[in-house]
Amino acid sequence: MTNEARLADVAAAAQVSVATASRALAGSTVVAAATRDRVRRAAARLGYEPNLAARQLVTGQGQSIALVLPDLANPFYAGVAKGVQRRVRAEGLTAVVADTDEDAEVEAAVIAQVGPVAARLVLASPRMPDDAVRAVAQRARVVLVNREVEGLAAVTGDNADGVRQALVHLHALGHRRVGYAGGPATSWSDAARRRGLVAARERVEIEVVDLGAFRPGSAGGLAAADLALAAEVTAVLAFNDQLALGILGRLADRGVAVPGRLSVVGFDDIPVARLLAPPLTSVTVPADELGRTAVELLLGPDRPEPGLRTLPVELAVRRSTAEPAG
Amino acid sequence: MTNEARLADVAAAAQVSVATASRALAGSTVVAAATRDRVRRAAARLGYEPNLAARQLVTGQGQSIALVLPDLANPFYAGVAKGVQRRVRAEGLTAVVADTDEDAEVEAAVIAQVGPVAARLVLASPRMPDDAVRAVAQRARVVLVNREVEGLAAVTGDNADGVRQALVHLHALGHRRVGYAGGPATSWSDAARRRGLVAARERVEIEVVDLGAFRPGSAGGLAAADLALAAEVTAVLAFNDQLALGILGRLADRGVAVPGRLSVVGFDDIPVARLLAPPLTSVTVPADELGRTAVELLLGPDRPEPGLRTLPVELAVRRSTAEPAG
DNA sequence: TTGAAAGCGCTAACAC
DNA sequence: GTGTTAGCGCTTTCAA
Numbered sequence: 001m002t003n004e005a006r007l008a009d010v011a012a013a014a015q016v017s018v019a020t021a022s023r024a025l026a027g028s029t030v031v032a033a034a035t036r037d038r039v040r041r042a043a044a045r046l047g048y049e050p051n052l053a054a055r056q057l058v059t060g061q062g063q064s065i066a067l068v069l070p071d072l073a074n075p076f077y078a079g080v081a082k083g084v085q086r087r088v089r090a091e092g093l094t095a096v097v098a099d100t101d102e103d104a105e106v107e108a109a110v111i112a113q114v115g116p117v118a119a120r121l122v123l124a125s126p127r128m129p130d131d132a133v134r135a136v137a138q139r140a141r142v143v144l145v146n147r148e149v150e151g152l153a154a155v156t157g158d159n160a161d162g163v164r165q166a167l168v169h170l171h172a173l174g175h176r177r178v179g180y181a182g183g184p185a186t187s188w189s190d191a192a193r194r195r196g197l198v199a200a201r202e203r204v205e206i207e208v209v210d211l212g213a214f215r216p217g218s219a220g221g222l223a224a225a226d227l228a229l230a231a232e233v234t235a236v237l238a239f240n241d242q243l244a245l246g247i248l249g250r251l252a253d254r255g256v257a258v259p260g261r262l263s264v265v266g267f268d269d270i271p272v273a274r275l276l277a278p279p280l281t282s283v284t285v286p287a288d289e290l291g292r293t294a295v296e297l298l299l300g301p302d303r304p305e306p307g308l309r310t311l312p313v314e315l316a317v318r319r320s321t322a323e324p325a326g
Numbered sequence: 327m328t329n330e331a332r333l334a335d336v337a338a339a340a341q342v343s344v345a346t347a348s349r350a351l352a353g354s355t356v357v358a359a360a361t362r363d364r365v366r367r368a369a370a371r372l373g374y375e376p377n378l379a380a381r382q383l384v385t386g387q388g389q390s391i392a393l394v395l396p397d398l399a400n401p402f403y404a405g406v407a408k409g410v411q412r413r414v415r416a417e418g419l420t421a422v423v424a425d426t427d428e429d430a431e432v433e434a435a436v437i438a439q440v441g442p443v444a445a446r447l448v449l450a451s452p453r454m455p456d457d458a459v460r461a462v463a464q465r466a467r468v469v470l471v472n473r474e475v476e477g478l479a480a481v482t483g484d485n486a487d488g489v490r491q492a493l494v495h496l497h498a499l500g501h502r503r504v505g506y507a508g509g510p511a512t513s514w515s516d517a518a519r520r521r522g523l524v525a526a527r528e529r530v531e532i533e534v535v536d537l538g539a540f541r542p543g544s545a546g547g548l549a550a551a552d553l554a555l556a557a558e559v560t561a562v563l564a565f566n567d568q569l570a571l572g573i574l575g576r577l578a579d580r581g582v583a584v585p586g587r588l589s590v591v592g593f594d595d596i597p598v599a600r601l602l603a604p605p606l607t608s609v610t611v612p613a614d615e616l617g618r619t620a621v622e623l624l625l626g627p628d629r630p631e632p633g634l635r636t637l638p639v640e641l642a643v644r645r646s647t648a649e650p651a652g
Numbered sequence: 653t654t655g656a657a658a659g660c661g662c663t664a665a666c667a668c
Numbered sequence: 669g670t671g672t673t674a675g676c677g678c679t680t681t682c683a684a
Contacts, residue, residue, distance in 0.1 A: 006677065006678090007677065007678065007679095008677080008678095016654075016655085017654070017655045017656075018655090018656095018677090018678080018679095019654075019655060019656075019657090019679080019680080020653085020654055020655070022678070022679060022680085023653095023654090023679090023680095026679085030653065030654090031653070031654080032653060032654090035653080035654085049442075050677085050678080051383070051442075051676085051677050051678070052442065052443070053379045053380075053382035053383040053388075053442075053676085053677080053678090054379075054383050054660090054676070054677035054678040054679090055677080055678055055679075056379035056660095056678090057377070057379040057380050057383050057660045057661065057662085057676085057677080057678075057679095058659080058660050058677085058678050058679045058680080059660085059678085059679070059680095060660075062379075064420075064422070064443070066420075072398070072404045072407050072408050072411070073401065073404050073405060073408060073597055075399065075401065075404075078398045078399050078401075078404045079399060081398050081423070081425075082398050082399060082425055085398070085423060085424060085425050086425065089424060089436065089439060092439070094390075094392075094422045094424070094439070094440055094443050094444075095422065095423060095424070096390070096420045096421065096422055096423075097407070097411060097421060097422075097423045098411060098415060098420070098421070099407075099408050099411050099412065110415065113415060113418070113420070114420055116375070116377075116378065116379075117378070117390070117420050118420075217601065218600065218601050221601070242601075245598060245601040245602075246601055248601075248603060249601050249602065249603050249605070251603075252603030252604070253603070271399055272571060272598050274544060275543070275544050275547070275568075275571040275572055275574075275575045276571075276575065276602070276603075277574060277575050277577075277578030277579070277603065278578070279575070332661065332662090333661065333662065333663095334661080334662095342670075342671085343670065343671045343672075344661090344662080344663090344671090344672095345663080345664080345670070345671060345672075345673090346669080346670055346671075348662070348663060348664090349663090349664095349669095349670090352663085356669065356670090357669065357670080358669060358670090361669080361670085376661085376662080377660085377661050377662070378662095379660085379661080379662090380660070380661035380662040380663085380676090381661080381662055381663075382662090382676090383660090383661080383662075383663095383676045383677065383678090384661085384662055384663045384664080384675080384676050385662085385663070385664095385676085386676075653684105654683105654684085655682105655683085655684080656681105656682090656683085656684095657680100657681095657682090657683105658679105658680090658681080658682100659678105659679095659680095659681105660677105660678090660679090661676105662675105662676090663674105663675095663676090664673100664674095664675095665672105665673090665674085665675105666671105666672085666673085666674100667670105667671085667672075667673100668669100668670085668671080668672095
């Protein structure tokens with residue numbers, strides 16, 4: 001089961017020294033192409049698998065890829081984790097995952113802890129300040145998900161386009177005044193979505209009422225739903241689906257028809273969104289692809305190119321949106 | 327940041343050899359108590375952190391704890407993962423997580439892959455046959471979650487008591503004929519819940535109609551809901567919340583009032599259950615505690631004691647259940 | 653372009 | 669009860 005071939009065996013089979021074998025397998029340009037191929041064939045034939053512990057011992061660098069995220073119970077991050085994990089495994093590596101419970105201090109501790117094991121990190125929505133993130137990026141390769149820090153590589157869904165699509169959809173249905181139920185004030189995604197809202201309003205003739213900042217879930221949804229009703233909007237766009245779920249729940253409680261009296265749009269399109277009654281119109285963010293892309297940026301031989309990669313999003317229109325009442 | 331103290335430094339500080347230092351830190355009974363304490367104090371003072379790669383290289387055993395689960399996108403397993411991960415971190419270790427996409431072959435591949443990295447595994451609802459699981463347990467310490475295999479340690483929620491509580495609740499409301507919408511036929515949990523159903527019927531005067539086996543989610547829920555209606559039951563107990571969600575969605579589609587015409591009870595109590603409209607009555611299974619307990623069994627110096635640990639569950643009564651219509 | 657050899661930090665024989 | 673020492677499998681100077 002576990003393979004027994006050592007580098008020395010490969011070297012012997014290829015009639016070279018272990019040093020040359022090591023270089024050949026690492027793809028060093030200094031070895032002759034012929035030698036390299038010979039070594040590689042020998043390795044393949046013997047089913048050689050490098051001993052990562054030995055490599056780590058000498059290089060001091062962990063081979064795993066770590067994923068640090070705020071909350072596995074949030075289906076969006078679970079999706080990111082699936083993507084990361086699948087891509088990492090395809091590479092023959094293992095993914096270490098750490099949940100920070102949305103706490104910046106836990107986050108710092110966690111990162112320090114995985115340091116010895118993983119020299120490559122995917123940081124999803126990190127709570128720590130820019131400087132701290134940059135400090136981490138000094139000693140490890142880092143890719144951010146849903147967060148932008150000057151000088152670092154990052155991946156995100158197209159927040160601006162997502163809210164634009166949502167607004168266009170609502171406008172097409174006839175809505176002219178919609179409320180935005182925001183996420184936590186410290187959230188980079190929320191800020192990005194708010195910027196998108198401002199930009200979109202220049203092209204879509206629609207009034208956006210800021211309902212405030214809410215914690216996702218039922219407590220936040222309760223407040224947001226009541227405010228939406230009071231604000232006399234005909235539709236609400238929620239920062240994310242969890243918040244939209246809370247809103248939907250509260251509206252049902254108060255006997256407010258959705259979409260009859262109020263249309264509701266979510267963001268993220270978590271799997272349960274389509275199972276709700278009514279199924280929730282939501283901006284589909286390819287969570288697993290965010291994870292996969294982040295890993296791919298980490299796989300190269302060098303530090304990933306700084307800059308923000310934006311993945312396309314798409315509005316999934318379901319039954320929580322309709323024309324506004326008369 | 328990263329600590330520089332080596333075992334040799336600790337040994338020097340404690341005026342012993344590295345061998346003694348190693349033994350002392352490992353808690354070997356052969357070292358004198360006084361020496362052991364001296365070494366431990368020195369280690370603490372220097373902030374010594376063992377180099378796991380070095381240890382692994384010599385022992386051949388990975389230090390991480392791996393969690394293999396069928397689907398991170400299922401909130402129940404996300405909960406297990408949170409529990410595992412938190413407990414593992416508290417131990418100063420790292421958790422490797424691998425998602426098998428509910429596929430037995432992927433599962434085997436994944437386990438082989440994490441083998442070199444982790445000598446302790448938490449296997450959640452493994453799909454592989456008993457023999458294969460036992461084979462894995464030969465070469466690594468294994469604790470199962472939601473699965474029982476003769477001779478191995480396992481942790482699960484109290485399935486029998488969960489369905490009993492659900493039935494008692496429904497009976498108290500006046501229901502006398504309820505449908506059970508089962509999970510996949512290969513699921514150990516489903517079998518356990520069905521056994522519970524049989525046992526409970528001896529004490530609760532209620533007729534249980536087997537609606538069949540369904541895949542969780544909207545497709546399964548659709549079929550299950552229609553069958554429930556046709557079976558003329560006044561309540562449905564679903565194998566898990568995801569299936570209950572699908573049922574709820576389908577009932578809303580067909581304009582069937584819940585709980586007015588049909589009461590619905592889920593199992594697992596995933597976080598969204600309480601956000602639904604109506605909030606779902608469900609059997610709360612302490613997912614994170616299952617994970618935590620599994621890790622604790624793995625932490626001891628020996629192979630975990632075989633046998634099934636059953637954690638208590640509790641029915642969360644919400645608004646999806648009520649008296650049957652006159 | 654290749655090889656010899658020195659460790660990386662730790663554990664586990666084996667001696668004392 | 670404690671110390672000495674030989675590796676674990678690999679990468680990486682340094683020489684050739």
